[in-house]
Amino acid sequence: MTHGASVKNMMSLMASRIDAIARQISSGEIDAFLAAILDAKRIYVMGAGRSGLVAKSFAMRLMHMGLTSYVVGETITPAIGEGDLIVAFSGSGNTKTIGDIAETAKSLGVKVALISSNPDSRIGKIADFVIKIETQRDPVSCDAHEYEIRQMLGEHRSFAPLGTIFETSSLMFGDAVISTLMDMTKTEESDLKRRHTNIE
Template sequence: MCGCEIPHVKDSMRLMIEEVASLIDKMSDEKTEEFLSELVKDRTIYVAGAGRSGLIGRAFAMRLMHLGLDSYVVGETVTPAMEKGDLVILFSGSGETNSVVDIAETAKSLGGFICLITSREKSRISDIADCKIVLPSKPPNDTEWPNTFEVRQLTGGYKSLSLPLAPLGTLFETSAMIFSDAVVASLMEMKHCGIEDVIGRLSNIQ
């Protein structure tokens, strides 16, 4: 043991719950309904993100598959070629991560319809996106760490876009996970999809 005072985990959990609850009230109902309407259209869905945001995206793609939607993670070996009109969902707190910006630009050039889940109203990906879900959080000052995700990872300066839980805060990732699970619940109602339907699509060879 280091001899230092151990912070109370439950207090941190309560703080995160309060922050997410406050964030929910600031979200746009109109944009959320638009996002849902795009998800139920008959087309292939591609999901991408970097780092922990990318992990949230992968979980979302899996849940969409469980609902019977044709969903894939960008970069996987079994992901098929995108066609014009397909849906591309990008998870990026900053909206500035170079690798995700590249995906957005490529998808746009191929005629994809881009939905961005982010914490910033304005960003490079936001300028490209056709649909945008903003999970608002106050980011650290830009002078505190390099702008790109890749540089932050390499220099050990990674921070989520959240205060006061920085430097290892998780407000965007946590709210993005809760949002994506809530979307799945809404889709189950819209598609009249029961738990039996989901169970039938769970992996059975692992």
């Protein structure tokens, strides 16, 4: 197999895995999350590492929607308070810095939403809304696919830092949420474009 074929196989495998993950997400959890976003005065988004990059992408799209959104940790992010929603992206649900912030927000009367593979986690236990991004996998018979799945999930020793499935699924989930919110609020793509940066 060529390297190019390996890349294409990996993309196809990831797409099929994300499709399976999407089918397992609870529609009720999604409905509650959508309602929380629309009800919130302001939306604060956070995550660490690669999950933090996904969080920033989601915050940007919320801004494009015309919603008031901030990224936790940025210098211009204002104080949080009652009526606000904080959305945490954390595969483990136990990331210390994210957990500390979530607990502080909760103590201030803020609603907490968690996007995670582990609802039964430190953040999951205090969250008002939890979206479970299931990353467990079914056994496969093909050795090549077994190797590729291990790479995606970060289970292979040489690729332990990778584990892309949670972050990729979360990114797609966030974009799907924005598309659905656009339908719910009758927002046109032209409305988003008007809010897109024009000083790059």
